[in-house]
Amino acid sequence: MTVTNMILDVRNIKKVYTTRFGGHQVQALSNVTFSVEQGEFIAIMGESGSGKTTLLNILAALDKPTSGEVFLDGNALTGISEKEISAFRRNNLGFVFQDFNLLDNFTVKDNILLPLVLSGKTYDEMVPILKPVLNKLGIEDITEKYPYEISGGQKQRTAIARAIITNPKLLLADEPTGALDSKATNSLLKLFRKINEDGQTILMVTHSIKAASHASRVLFLRDGAIFHQIYRGESTNEELYQKISDTLTILATGGIFNA
Amino acid sequence: MRNSMYFKLAASNIRKNGKTYIPYLIMSITTIMMFYIMVFLVYNPGLSGMRGERHIKTVLSLGCYITGAFSAVLLFYTNSFLFKKRKKEIGLYNILGMEKKHIAKMLTIENMYSYLVTIVLGLFFGILFSRLMLLILLNILKAGTGFVFNISIEGLCITFVFFTIVSALILLNNIRQVHLTKPVELLKGSSLGEKEPKTRWLLAIIGVLSTGAGYYIALSVENPLAALNIFFLAVILVIIGTYCLFTAGSIALLKLLRKNKKYYYKTNHFTAISGMIYRMKRNAVGLANICILSAMVLVTVSSTVCLYVGMHDALNNRFPTDIEIITHNADKEQSVSISNAVNKIVSESGYEISKYSEFRYLSHSMLYEEEKDTFSICFDINKNSDNMYYVYFFPVEDYNKKTGTDILLEDKEVLIYNRNNVDFTGNLNIQSIEFIVKGNVKDPGFPMSVDGFNKVYLFFKDEQVIIDINKQFEEYFGAYSSLTHTIAFDVMGDKAEQLKLTDRIKVTFERLEENISINTISKAEEEYVFYAIYGGLFFLGLFLGVLFMMATVLIIYYKQISEGYEDKQRFHIMQQVGMTKAEVRQSIRSQVLTVFFLPLIMAIIHIVFAFRMITKILGVLYLTNVPLFINCTVITVAAFTLFYMAAYSLTAHSYYKIVE
Ligand SMILES: Nc1ncnc2c1ncn2[C@@H]1O[C@H](COP(=O)(O)OP(=O)(O)O)[C@@H](O)[C@H]1O
Ligand SMILES: [Mg+2]
Numbered sequence: 001m002t003v004t005n006m007i008l009d010v011r012n013i014k015k016v017y018t019t020r021f022g023g024h025q026v027q028a029l030s031n032v033t034f035s036v037e038q039g040e041f042i043a044i045m046g047e048s049g050s051g052k053t054t055l056l057n058i059l060a061a062l063d064k065p066t067s068g069e070v071f072l073d074g075n076a077l078t079g080i081s082e083k084e085i086s087a088f089r090r091n092n093l094g095f096v097f098q099d100f101n102l103l104d105n106f107t108v109k110d111n112i113l114l115p116l117v118l119s120g121k122t123y124d125e126m127v128p129i130l131k132p133v134l135n136k137l138g139i140e141d142i143t144e145k146y147p148y149e150i151s152g153g154q155k156q157r158t159a160i161a162r163a164i165i166t167n168p169k170l171l172l173a174d175e176p177t178g179a180l181d182s183k184a185t186n187s188l189l190k191l192f193r194k195i196n197e198d199g200q201t202i203l204m205v206t207h208s209i210k211a212a213s214h215a216s217r218v219l220f221l222r223d224g225a226i227f228h229q230i231y232r233g234e235s236t237n238e239e240l241y242q243k244i245s246d247t248l249t250i251l252a253t254g255g256i257f258n259a
Numbered sequence: 260m261r262n263s264m265y266f267k268l269a270a271s272n273i274r275k276n277g278k279t280y281i282p283y284l285i286m287s288i289t290t291i292m293m294f295y296i297m298v299f300l301v302y303n304p305g306l307s308g309m310r311g312e313r314h315i316k317t318v319l320s321l322g323c324y325i326t327g328a329f330s331a332v333l334l335f336y337t338n339s340f341l342f343k344k345r346k347k348e349i350g351l352y353n354i355l356g357m358e359k360k361h362i363a364k365m366l367t368i369e370n371m372y373s374y375l376v377t378i379v380l381g382l383f384f385g386i387l388f389s390r391l392m393l394l395i396l397l398n399i400l401k402a403g404t405g406f407v408f409n410i411s412i413e414g415l416c417i418t419f420v421f422f423t424i425v426s427a428l429i430l431l432n433n434i435r436q437v438h439l440t441k442p443v444e445l446l447k448g449s450s451l452g453e454k455e456p457k458t459r460w461l462l463a464i465i466g467v468l469s470t471g472a473g474y475y476i477a478l479s480v481e482n483p484l485a486a487l488n489i490f491f492l493a494v495i496l497v498i499i500g501t502y503c504l505f506t507a508g509s510i511a512l513l514k515l516l517r518k519n520k521k522y523y524y525k526t527n528h529f530t531a532i533s534g535m536i537y538r539m540k541r542n543a544v545g546l547a548n549i550c551i552l553s554a555m556v557l558v559t560v561s562s563t564v565c566l567y568v569g570m571h572d573a574l575n576n577r578f579p580t581d582i583e584i585i586t587h588n589a590d591k592e593q594s595v596s597i598s599n600a601v602n603k604i605v606s607e608s609g610y611e612i613s614k615y616s617e618f619r620y621l622s623h624s625m626l627y628e629e630e631k632d633t634f635s636i637c638f639d640i641n642k643n644s645d646n647m648y649y650v651y652f653f654p655v656e657d658y659n660k661k662t663g664t665d666i667l668l669e670d671k672e673v674l675i676y677n678r679n680n681v682d683f684t685g686n687l688n689i690q691s692i693e694f695i696v697k698g699n700v701k702d703p704g705f706p707m708s709v710d711g712f713n714k715v716y717l718f719f720k721d722e723q724v725i726i727d728i729n730k731q732f733e734e735y736f737g738a739y740s741s742l743t744h745t746i747a748f749d750v751m752g753d754k755a756e757q758l759k760l761t762d763r764i765k766v767t768f769e770r771l772e773e774n775i776s777i778n779t780i781s782k783a784e785e786e787y788v789f790y791a792i793y794g795g796l797f798f799l800g801l802f803l804g805v806l807f808m809m810a811t812v813l814i815i816y817y818k819q820i821s822e823g824y825e826d827k828q829r830f831h832i833m834q835q836v837g838m839t840k841a842e843v844r845q846s847i848r849s850q851v852l853t854v855f856f857l858p859l860i861m862a863i864i865h866i867v868f869a870f871r872m873i874t875k876i877l878g879v880l881y882l883t884n885v886p887l888f889i890n891c892t893v894i895t896v897a898a899f900t901l902f903y904m905a906a907y908s909l910t911a912h913s914y915y916k917i918v919e
Contacts, residue, residue, distance in 0.1 A: 062835065083839070090837030101832045105537035113524065118837050123524040162836070 007169055007201050008036040008059070013068035015054050015224075028054040029065070030224035036170070036203060041196040043212035044205040045244070046221035052205035055221070056174050059203065060093055061085050073169055090115055094163030094171040098178035100155040102147040102162075108154075109143035112161045119166070129165060136198075137161045137191065153184030160191065164200060171195070173204040177211050189214045209248070213241035220247065265361075269368040272348075278820065278913075279344055283337050284377055286813050290330035291381025291422055292388065293806055297323045298414040299389045300396060311791025315400065318795030325803060331425045333810050336548075338429045340817050342436065349437060363434045370430040378422060385418070386410055392802075399567070400794040456510050456540040463511040466503025473497035477872040481645030490872055497865060498551055504861075505547035509539040527846070530833070534850045538822070542854060545818050549811055550858035553903070554865045556807040557895055561866075562873055563800025565891035566793045566882060573881040574789050578782040579706035580614060580747040581757050584764065585778045587743055591722070593775060594619060594744040597768075601746055604767055610760050615748040616661065616706060621652040621725050622743065623732060627715075633688040634715075636735055648677075648713045652725045655718040661703045667720075672697045674718035689717075690731040706747045710881050754783040793880075808899075812906040815855070819910040822851070823917030830918055851914070859903050863896060 015029040028051040036042055046052050057063035059070060061077050070077040072092060080088050095101075102111050112133065116126045134140045137157045142150055147158070156176060163171055176192075177185040185208075193214055196202050204215065212218045214237060220228040228247060232240050273280055301319045306312060352362055389411070473496035480489055513536045517523045523532060539546075566573070586597055598617060605612055626637035627646045634650055655668050668674060673694040675683045687694045703716070719725055725742070732740035750757050761781035768777040826847060833843045870892065874885055882888070 060835075086834075086837050086839040086842070095835055097835075101835060103533075103829060103832055105533045105829075110529075110533065114529075114836050117524050117526055117529045120526055121524075123520045126524065 005038040006035050007038045007040075007073055008203070009069075009071040010034050010059070011069045011071075013055070013058060013065045013070065015051070015058065015063075016066045027224055029058075032068070032221070032224070032226055034219055034226050034229075036201060039196070039199055039201055041192065041202045041214070041216045042204065042219060043215035043217070044203070044219045044221055044226075045207060045209075045212050045248075046205070047207060050221050051224050052207075052221060053174055056172055056203075056205055059170075060095060060172055061089055087119075090119055091166060092169045094166065094168035096156065096159050096163050096171065096173040096176045098175035100147070100152075100159045100179070102155055102158060104147050107144050107146055108139065108150065108158045111147070111158055112143075112165055114162060115166045133161050133165050136195070151184070152180050153188060156180060156184070156188055157191070160188075160195070164195065169201065171200055171202045173202065173206075175206055175208075176204060177206065177208055185210065209241055209244045212244055213237045215240075218244055220251065222251065265365050265368050268365055269372055272365070272369055273372060276341070276345065279341050279817070280373075282813055282816055283341055284373055286337060286809065287334060287373070287377035287422075288381045288384065289809060290326070290333065290806070291377060291418060292385040293802070294323070294326050294330055294421065295382055295385030295411075295414050295418040296389045296392045297326050297802070298417045299385070299411040300393060302411050302413045303393060304409075305393060305397070311400075311787040311789075314788055314791035315795045318792065318799055322799045322802060325799075326806065327421060329803075329806060329810070330422075333813075334425060335429060335432070337813060337817065338433070340821070342433055344821070346440075359437055362437050366433055366437070367430060370426065370433075374423075374426045378419065381422075382415060382418065385414070389414075396794075396798050399798050400790050456536065458511050458514050459507040460511060462503045462507030466500050466506075466508040468500075469496045470500030470504060473500055474868045477868050480872055480875065490876060493869075493872065497868075501550055501861065501865075502544070502547045505539070505550065505858075506543040509543065510536060513539065530846045531850060534829075534846070535853065538850060538854050541822070541825075542818055545814055546854065546858045549814055550861045550865075552807050552811050552814075553859055553862035553899065554869075556804050556811070557862060557866050557892070557899055558869065558873065559800045559807075560804040560899075561888070561892040561895035562877065563793075563797045564895065565877065565888045566880060567797035568891065569882045569884050569887050570789055570793045572884050572887070573793070574782065574786055576709040576881040576883060578780065578785055579708065580616075581749045581782050582747070582761060582764070583706075583780045584746040584768075585743060585780065586745075587776055588738065588741045589744050589775045591619070597744065597777065598746060600767060601764060604763055605748075605760070608760055608763060610756065611751040612748045613751065614706070615746075617744075617746045618653065618657050618705070619722060619742050619744050620657070621729055621732075621740070623650055623740070624648070625650045631688065632686050633690075635688075635690050636732065645713075648715045651707075651714070651716045652728060653716060653718050654721050654725065656721070657705075658700070658703050658718050661705065666697075666718075668697060668718065670720055670724060671695055672720065674698055674700055675715065676700050676702060676718075677713075677715040678702075679713055679715075687717075689728050692728060692731065694719075708881065709883055710878055712878075754786070757781055757783040808902060811903070812910075815906055816910045816913070818854075819851075819914040820917060823914045827918050847918070851911070855907055856903075859900065866892065866896065 011033055013029055013032040015027070017026040017028055018024075019026065032051075032055060044052060044055065054063070058065050059072075059077075061080070064078070103114070106114065109130070113126055113130065116129065121129075134143065137160060139154060139157050139161065142154055142158075147155055150158070156179075160171075160176075163173075173192075177188055180188060189211060192202060192204070196216070202215075204211065205221075206212055216232045218230045218232075218240070219226050228251075230240070230243050230247065235243065297319065300306070301316060301323055306315060349362055352365075353359065357365075473493045476489055476493040476496070480493075513532055516528070517532050517536070522528055584597070584601055586594065589597065623636065625634040625648055627634050627648050629646075634648065637647070655666055655674060658664065658674065659666055666674065671694055673687055674697050675687070676699065677683070683696045683699055685696060687696050700718075705716070707714070719728075722742075729740055729742070750760055752760075758781060761779055761784060765779045768779065830843055830847065833846075834840060838846075874888055877883075877888060
């Protein structure tokens with residue numbers, strides 16, 4: 001591993017939520033350390049409540065860790081001022097969420113263009129950027145439709161288009177297939193692969209083995225820490241699926257890994 | 260399901276929906292209270308027997324009808340809002356196995372609970388505040404306070420019956436909605452209507468045309484009598500226009516802006532325009548309601564305040580002297596005997612009088628056609644309204660007497676005074692008789708009412724000429740067109756003495772009456788009527804103003820909280836996509852402010868356009884003091900704006916609490 005192409009470096013992240021009524025504390029993340037190289041497609045797996053969303057929010061600078069550091073392309077997220085954080089997020093990160101988070105009052109096209117408009121690009125600059133993205137995601141025909149007029153799969157494609165239109169260093173996805181049927185899930189995962197093959201670094205959290213089996217590396221999160229990882233290596237999706245599944249079985253029976 | 264279960268459910272439902280339910284309850288209580296007070300005042304024995312009783316009761320009954328009708332509409336409106344929010348919850352009950360008739364039962368019990376609470380509290384506060392209101396009213400009317408305070412049985416009964424019916428109708432409407440809709444729709448209920456609105460060009464154009472037409476009428480009407488009739492047409496046009504503009508016009512405009520890609524794809528325009536389209540669709544009707552209500556508050560309050568404040572002006576305009584004795588159809592001899600009788604009474608009574616004047620004249624409302632130099636009788640009051648004149652025919656002797664001049668006229672000569680400063684020259688025809696204009700003179704200062712009408716005095720050689728002219732009018736009016744004999748004078752002494760003298764004259768002429776009608780009018784007596792009407796209207800204006808304002812606040816409040824829940828999600832997404840918290844807040848703030856102050860601005864524009872027409876109508880009511888009306892309007896608008904802003908900051912607080 002060479003240091004030069006490391007895009008994300010997460011060191012000893014800890015997150016403690018203090019509930020509103022004070023006193024009671026929830027430790028969502030106890031000690032998370034991992035790094036991501038340029039061009040990787042990482043899946044982070046964990047059960048519901050294991051801290052996946054929390055981790056993603058911290059990576060997205062939407063939330064601050066209680067302790068620890070996150071470096072994106074060499075920049076410490078904690079060092080960025082509140083003022084710059086939105087612009088930083090806009091220019092470096094893309095997001096895909098389980099429930100799409102599209103704005104109902106914008107057309108598909110406008111939803112996708114939103115980040116560009118926010119960065120102050122003119123319309124003439126946007127058009128040539130938009131075209132290839134629409135093409136890649138196969139949503140050229142629905143650009144004038146509204147989110148409530150399209151299917152879940154199309155919504156998620158729109159969300160992905162919005163996430164990658166700024167050409168982010170890292171694409172973050174939180175259970176992107178969570179609200180989709182199996183057909184839409186399959187085509188969406190293929191799409192992720194394709195984007196990844198085009199050079200996009202992706203970090204996806206999921207509890208679906210199917211989704212994770214498309215990744216190039218799978219991290220397992222339990223009790224607020226990464227405790228195991230599997231590299232795809234030369235495995236096919238099916239083989240990787242089997243490996244993940246075995247791992248989870250051992251996990252469920254309380255086995256210990258010596259990875 | 261056991262019965263006690265329904266009661267528990269109903270009670271907990273009301274508690275759960277407190278945020279939206281409590282303002283509704285407060286509104287119900289207040290409308291019941293205000294309605295009771297109105298009925299109480301109409302039936303109050305304290306108002307019986309006072310001078311002008313009939314007029315004040317007419318005004319107050321009008322107030323009853325308006326309060327009642329308005330309360331019913333308002334309660335229906337707020338209930339429909341509440342019910343829409345609750346559809347999901349009701350759909351859930353339905354899916355969880357509650358039959359529709361059970362839901363109906365639950366709703367009935369809820370309704371009974373809230374009705375019992377509101378009627379009891381409403382009547383209680385009504386009784387509590389009715390005494391205060393009566394005091395305020397009597398004070399405004401400048402009537403003595405020798406009244407008996409009581410609880411009005413009629414008031415209690417009428418209020419109870421009226422609001423029971425309203426409440427029952429509201430309940431039936433809710434139950435009907437539960438029965439009509441499928442549970443799935445009920446579940447969707449409050450999240451329906453997310454779709455982008457269609458552009459309804461036709462409605463938008465109607466909005467522009469209708470508002471424009473209303474404004475045009477308001478600006479072009481000249482004749483105050485016509486204004487009174489056409490006022491309602493203009494008001495209806497503007498109301499229609501307002502609804503169309505808010506619902507269709509705003510969206511059409513926003514979509515046009517969106518079509519302009521260079522303009523639309525700019526950071527602040529982008530979110531603002533699409534946000535506003537969404538907001539306008541949600542709120543158009545509510546905003547139009549607020550706009551119309553605000554305009555109503557402004558017009559009612561400013562004009563009634565102005566009438567009341569300017570009442571003495573109006574009284575003096577209408578009655579230039581303390582006492583007027585007017586006789587129609589009296590010949591010269593009869594006039595002399597009336598005049599002698601009046602002078603005898605006055606000298607016997609020992610009152611000192613001043614500004615005594617006496618006239619015999621003819622008057623008609625006539626159309627002036629400049630190109631034909633002709634005054635003629637015209638029955639179409641809407642036609643050429645600014646050329647309609649009130650024409651007075653005097654012998655020139657009256658002019659000489661009043662001004663101390665010594666003008667002599669020939670048979671075919673006429674001397675003219677007019678208030679509009681029209682310069683008459685050459686010939687002048689009265690119907691078909693031709694006269695030569697001898698000249699234009701200044702106001703001789705006759706004690707005639709000052710009102711908003713065009714007026715012209717024509718002076719002729721002697722009464723015979725006028726009688727000849729009248730022959731032409733008799734063709735139209737028969738004996739109704741006759742000379743009027745007027746005696747007018749001021750009395751030294753206070754109102755009580757004026758009234759005493761008036762009564763003595765009246766009594767004398769009651770006995771003297773022979774086929775002619777002698778009408779004795781005293782300013783002191785009429786003052787009571789003025790107080791009754793203008794004071795009553797003033798009271799009503801303030802009363803309804805308060806009611807309308809409360810309605811405005813309530814609608815604003817509901818608008819704010821319903822938006823709050825919807826904006827919360829959008830607020831969140833915007834941040835995830837890369838807007839800073841401050842940017843999002845700024846964008847939402849400016850949208851909310853626009854939506855909020857749009858109705859007020861529109862209402863103020865309505866007032867500006869209506870201003871001229873209202874001054875004309877006030878002119879009919881003898882109020883010609885335009886600067887006073889300007890002051891009243893400006894102060895009312897300023898006060899209302901302050902109030903509106905207070906309502907905004909209060910409700911904005913609950914809005915931001917929901918969003919953040
Ligand atoms: N805002 C919060 N306040 C308090 N506790 C939270 C908050 N967000 C998440 N948690 C807690 O942190 C833990 C991890 O949550 P989350 O990251 O959402 O898990 P996942 O996405 O893997 O389901 C859970 O126990 C959850 O209850
Ligand atoms: Mg989660």
